[in-house]
Amino acid sequence: MKRGFPAGFRWGTATAAYQIEGSTTADGRGPSIWDTFTARPGLASGDPACDHYRRYREDIGLLSDLGVPYYRFSVAWSRVMPDGRTVEPRGTAFYDRLVDTLLDHGITPMVTLYHWDLPEALQAEGGWPNRALADLFAEYALTVHKVLGDRVRQWTTINEPFCAAFIGYGNGEHAPGIRDEGAALVAGHNLLLAHGKATQALRSGGGEQEVSIVLNFAPVLTDVDDAAHREAARKFDFLHNRFFLDPLLGRGYPPELLADLAHLGTLEPAIADGDLEIIAQPLDVLGVNYYAPARAVPLEDPEADSNCPLPGLRGMDVQPPRGELTSLGWEQRPECLTGLLLWLHEHCPGLPLVIAENGAAFEDEVVDGRVHDEKRVRYFAEHLAAVHDAIERGADVRGYMAWSLLDNFEWAKGYTQRFGLVHVDFETQERVLKDSARFYADVVARNGL
């Protein structure tokens, strides 16, 4: 073995409720914004997805066969509280069974409370641009903690607020499909506030727990090292990588970012007295999602809108990716993961990091019932080596969750993109381990590459 990971390194796989569960009307579940959004023409529905709501035992059996000791999953707010407020015991019972079954197999559950599936009833009240959702989210967090807190230690409040705010309410490519940049910025702030209040609620629930939030990062590359390119990269970097991180660390929004967004006129008025203190609750761990870098280029007209999810971030454009791409068209740059982890280590002193998602979509080759996915194996091998490099150079990385256990519902892309270690035939729901699953199981068993 060339690269050993630290003792106790947490190896896991990750999924999200709406991407795998299906059964969207079972046992009193209420509609979420993703049910409403995917009812639009041309979009695939998240039901049945992987039919995991009914097949969870089989899926946990797969996890157990693979010998991967941690499992990150999300709870659907609309199952636990169909209208966003009233508890549905059949919904909480599902997660109760799921956690028990994981523990029976010796697998440690890591719970994410929000992976984008807001109850539609709360969207009807304005969705995330409505500040009142922060308190409702804290009540939901406490409810789930009451049910699972005796067995679950690892809690993540929110997954990728960048996407929930800016892709959901900015460019509208994700649910709820709203294009209103000013509202998107307020949604971003309210998601942070919701995180802070939920963290307080979880801690008030007692017990020994580790609270985190999961952010998606995109290191920004430029072709030319001059002032204009550096400024274009700075703008995108601050929006993508620091809008959420800096307030969480107690530093507030970076002043340059506030200046970049000032003409939209909504973010600063949304910050009430005391908000930044609530947002800056101490974190035990930072969840890091990394898939690909971004490339930035300056626009000559400083007033020109950008092509990023928040067009009002003026004067820069995101350039097309380069090199051999994944099937989603994402650039493969493992060295950017090393750089990101080292930067986070410096930027967030004393905060342990866990990679909460990393993985790639490629087409699988199915031959005689075996599923070959050489490109995914290579992607994982290179990115794990990149994580190892970062650890060797001092980054405090405590774990790695492969995205994803199963091929699943890839949001606006429906079922066209396969990210799984396990191949799912969406006609028959048959699961078959891919070569990447065997590769990953081997890494986990040896705690190294």
Ligand code: GCO
């Ligand atoms: C995330 C995503 C996952 C996606 C994955 C690939 O947390 O980033 O929400 O749900 O499936 O990122 O796009």
